[in-house]
Amino acid sequence: MIADTSSIAGYTIYREEANDAAPDLSKARLAHPLDQLSIEEIRVASGLIRQYASPKTLKFNCLTLREPKKNEYAAFRSGSAPRPDRRAFAIIIEKETAQVAEVVVNLATSSVETWKPVTDVAPTLTLEDLDICETVARADPRVIEACREIGITDMSKVFIDAWAVGFDHRWGLDRRLQQGIIYYRNSANDNQYAHPLDFSVIVDTEKEVVLAVDIRRVNGERVKVPLEEHNYMPEFIGDTFKNKLKPISITQPEGVSFQLIGNELLWAGYRMHIGFNYREGIVISDVRMHDQYEGRERSLFNRISVVEMVVPYGNPDPPHHRKHAFDVGEYGTGLMTNSLKLGCDCKGVIHYLDAVMATGSGEPAVVKNAICIHEEDNGLLYKHTDYRDGTVTSARDRKLIISQIITAANYEYAFYHIFTLDGTYKLEIKLTGMLNTYCMAPSESAAPYGTEVAPAINAHNHQHIFSLRVDPEIDGSNNSILQSDAMMSEAPLGSAENPYGNGFYCKKTPLRTSKEAATSYKHETSRSWDIINPNRLNPSAKKPVAYKILNNNCPSILAKPGSMVRKRAAFAQESLWVVPYKDYELFPAGDYVCQSGGDEGHPHNSTIVDWVARDEPIENTDIVCYIQFGLTHFPRTEDFPVMPAEPVSVMLRASNFFQKNPALWVPPSAVVKDDVSRYASDLVNDLKAQCCAGSSGSSKL
């Protein structure tokens, strides 16, 4: 059933037992249950679906791996059940009618297992969908007239960025809508974000028609397009400083320290599976680590991915209230991913994996080099000097980084999933690319809802709030959450327990249900959260083994209570949500984010609000954490015309999980006995000698 993929670039033949002395070649063609659909699997799946639906004509909104149910996979992993059947999942739109259905195909039995029509939803906008908006709008007579009115007659210089509509009460869910945001370019590579136009359009994706051309007038007048050029590409920049920076070369003459067996990645005691899909982009599953002290492999996380994000803009003037992009749910961080190039985005020895997705017609489509895997030096891992005799031991840390970069129209987001030698997982996201901009009339001021980043160009205040879904597996599948708050001792100053008043401790509050676990960061107590396994105690610390969530970059959404934006992006209201695990419950703003109203109780589009409303117990059970983090961005002139990368991150760190520092095995970079550190004075004689040798007789004082 599975194609021989051995010759496809970026893929290695999957072998189930890497450590087998003689690999079992009969298994060589079996995909890992979490591997992306292969090119052939996509062909087969779309063929089966088309056949099933015939004579209807279908548009494949998505066609992706249907991951096995968790218990099915776990049973297979433990050897107690057979390999789960490979399955595909598709969302299809019936052409003309715009009926939506969710389809599951069993690739092992070559059959459509389920075909479930879903209503009152608008599926993700694919890149093909987005293209329609620009093509249709550019040709629309009202758009041409709106351009002509402000002096633009060459429509080949007009560019229309397609966005999800956000919400627009003029239309309901019977139409799939987009908004087009309009710019001008003076030449092919001119930065269009320096020339925003004063109107926007609404387009019907399926009917391929412009529904509205919304022109904003200031005191009854059109706003002129700012024509001053602000560019960053080399053709516009002189090369005055070209030789100012000498190259920094990073090489790995002996190769990398990681190993890929199919899509299973092994590095420095870690083992994990790297997956990818059109919506979440990178998915890291089944993360385990070899524990040198306990002599066994221990599970850390069942699944890690970025499942949603929202970029709400803070300018209240219509049509800007419509700007609040959900880049995962509305567009797919898989679909928007860049093909990466060595030297351009990462340095050192890079291993790439391709992304395999599907087109609207159900054909396989590959983004080459979509996932970058590489190592980086990470500075000091540890250092200690014995100050008595100057003995120094230090070791260097390094990172394993699994990354992708997406282009979401103007912005780019670089996602770096980072593992370090001390057992830490960190997701760092770098924000770069272009600010979304709007033109200003001379009578207008950008403040307080934006910054005039260049004359007559307003970059609006906005936030970027990401949702990292972590399905933890802290030394086993049953976990709990403790909230940790740094607190002064309650015992009064002068009391027997706290005579000098210096006592402080970490208050641990068990979060027992999903409602209790809906919590936010608290600066006053340096709040963190421990994901514990209550069934396993650290033998020394006598505390449950844990991984700690460190997340203090987590602004709450600033749209007002009751607003549509806040309702649609309800996930962005708290730093943490915890719910019991349920198969295929993944997306906190709903499976169908486009045009969603965020209404509770939607039959086909439940959100984190619904899941938390169940208020189920989350103690000593299989739980899932949604960790929100990000930043509030008040644009600066320095962010224009291209934005210096701004990093934001969240971290999960071992906390009494290992019996000792898990990186003691790392060979020290130097063991030095050096008396210099200790006594500066010991060097005086040595120095005198040098000084006198060199400046012979010149010490004239």
Place this chain on the structure above:
Amino acid sequence: MIADTSSIAGYTIYREEANDAAPDLSKARLAHPLDQLSIEEIRVASGLIRQYASPKTLKFNCLTLREPKKNEYAAFRSGSAPRPDRRAFAIIIEKETAQVAEVVVNLATSSVETWKPVTDVAPTLTLEDLDICETVARADPRVIEACREIGITDMSKVFIDAWAVGFDHRWGLDRRLQQGIIYYRNSANDNQYAHPLDFSVIVDTEKEVVLAVDIRRVNGERVKVPLEEHNYMPEFIGDTFKNKLKPISITQPEGVSFQLIGNELLWAGYRMHIGFNYREGIVISDVRMHDQYEGRERSLFNRISVVEMVVPYGNPDPPHHRKHAFDVGEYGTGLMTNSLKLGCDCKGVIHYLDAVMATGSGEPAVVKNAICIHEEDNGLLYKHTDYRDGTVTSARDRKLIISQIITAANYEYAFYHIFTLDGTYKLEIKLTGMLNTYCMAPSESAAPYGTEVAPAINAHNHQHIFSLRVDPEIDGSNNSILQSDAMMSEAPLGSAENPYGNGFYCKKTPLRTSKEAATSYKHETSRSWDIINPNRLNPSAKKPVAYKILNNNCPSILAKPGSMVRKRAAFAQESLWVVPYKDYELFPAGDYVCQSGGDEGHPHNSTIVDWVARDEPIENTDIVCYIQFGLTHFPRTEDFPVMPAEPVSVMLRASNFFQKNPALWVPPSAVVKDDVSRYASDLVNDLKAQCCAGSSGSSKL
């Protein structure tokens, strides 16, 4: 007067005007006014002081550069005044009497300018002072007896870490005190922190006697020393994993991109002076940046240094209330600095500077390679892909890092002053080394004030709070502070101003006096602070040019109000303090931190509390910011026996300071036109070709 230092390693001859076509050799021997005292200057200064005090015998507690007064230096820099005289500053202790005096020597006139006796203060403990504690205590009969009682008879295996006493009400300021914390080693390189003893000593530094041996008994019994070994040095660790990590080589075949002219450092448009002293360690002065848009050099910071830190421990049982090390003020981060080695602490091409300090006898002392200057790759500077045609431009960022590492008995702190190409300054401190530990009786529990990191070893809760002093010079010397808070629009949802409720803005609150500026981070509003120059507007943004303080890693001190610890470390109560600039007002916990009581109004030892109490205006004037940041550390078993480096940082970032992204000059690393990013589907045909070539006929589906 100034020695010819041309032959001294690590020093380059200072040339005043680097850009002179022909260097003026008559000036070649002049030190920069902010250079450390040279070896010869130290000799001269100590000679003059000894001569002046004769026949008294002196101990030099410190002997360091007396920096010129700010206006004197500024006038010299602008060319309107002559070069300031080189001066030395010493704190001397008269032997036997223990009288303390502050002395200023003018090296140009070879004269002692001031000799000011100071009372009710205890000067810094030098490394020589600290050595006394161990030597004296190890030989003390009561100490020997206390060891014998728990079975330790070989005193060569007993090690005593000397600490500042903190406070101990049994003695006043007439004695210079230390406390000794006692450990056992089973072999020369055994980790003593695995074997803490159950008693401590108090030593008089000047009389060189043990004043008290404080033995803690639990239920009347001594606590056994834990003898289990927990080591990290290679001789104790197997090499099972030795070849698991392949080398990562970082080279700069064309050399570095920075230039040192004497101690002035030039890099990528930045220019700054690198100084160093026994107390603050690295001092970065006169930081300026060439502005490509305005075609002029613009000042950023007059002076940057870490002026204090405190590590309060949270275990309330005596004697642990005495543990709250002020590593800058009590010991000196200059004196404790490591001599660094290439490859061990940093990678790439390193340039080192030596530190020149003085011994107790007034002799010059050099720590070779005390300051490390190097560049590092910093990943993406920016990236943007035009999704329509796949045109990609991206550039790489890099860091200039000026660093030092100190050993403070058990702990190490690595200080990295980092500048990046986008105009950002970041101080990152990595904490590593050894946890401070204490032994436990079987009846005791480490919770809630510590963690049992290994059997019977208690590592106490503690905090690390640093004070970064930034004397800003944001485009000129007169600056102000605005507090920035991200706020929802006050206009109600549905109002004309905020119809959809999405409006939010940055509320700017001018902090007008020092009392108003005593502020802390607020998570709810993502608070930051702008250091603005109210006299210069950004022409586009029409806002004052600014640098923004980003500081959300700033726990407040957790010792209770009224406690001695909180009083002594009053600086640690707020994230930010701002006062008007005053010459030689530097240290927020006082010039004399050892044994300080933190009392307000001390005639020779004022603190930030006194300075803020003046409540002076801080608007449009020469101001100084004290920025507190750090972390609260509840030890984990993973931190033992050596702690994986934990980073903490604070950042100052240009905010409408430059007219555009200041790094546009950086050559892009790649300009690629790549259709792959845009349309996955474009690749299908290409892929088909590959697929069929390789798997010829095997697509059996």
